[in-house]
Amino acid sequence: MLQELNTENFGESIKEGIKIVIFTASWCGYCQMQKPILKEIAEQNIWIGEVDSDKNQDLVHKYDIGAFPTFVLFKDGNVLAKFSGYKSKYDLLNILLDYLK
Numbered sequence: 001m002l003q004e005l006n007t008e009n010f011g012e013s014i015k016e017g018i019k020i021v022i023f024t025a026s027w028c029g030y031c032q033m034q035k036p037i038l039k040e041i042a043e044q045n046i047w048i049g050e051v052d053s054d055k056n057q058d059l060v061h062k063y064d065i066g067a068f069p070t071f072v073l074f075k076d077g078n079v080l081a082k083f084s085g086y087k088s089k090y091d092l093l094n095i096l097l098d099y100l101k
Contacts, residue, residue: 002042005049006056013049015077020096021049023060028068030086037089046096073099 005013005021014021022038024031042048053060053068063072067084073096074080080099087095 001045001047002039003047003049005051005059007058010049010051010056010059011077014074017047017076018080018100019047019049019074021051021072021074023051023053023063023065023068023070023072025053025068027054031069034069034086037087037092040089041092071095075099 003013013019022031022034024034038048038050051059053065059065063070063079063082069086070082070084071087071092072079072082081095083095
């Protein structure tokens with residue numbers, strides 16, 4: 001499931017379970033290349049939230065996002081990991097599997 005996140009729904013959306021959130025920007029070419037991969041992974045019943053960083057600067061500052069795309073992995077609302085840059089489907093799934101063990 002790919003869900004758009006913003007200031008209003010962010011906290012409630014990440015508070016339970018393992019969630020992966022990607023911070024993107026409309027002007028970021030790598031972010032645009034990442035979107036089809038995210039949609040494909042989300043079809044495998046993996047929850048992914050997407051934050052439009054241009055519209056949600058408060059979340060960008062809160063999580064100290066300095067590059068795009070940046071992925072933040074949460075467990076029950078707490079940050080488990082943060083990593084930046086374009087990731088292939090397999091790289092992204094392997095990173096997730098490392099934290100699900």
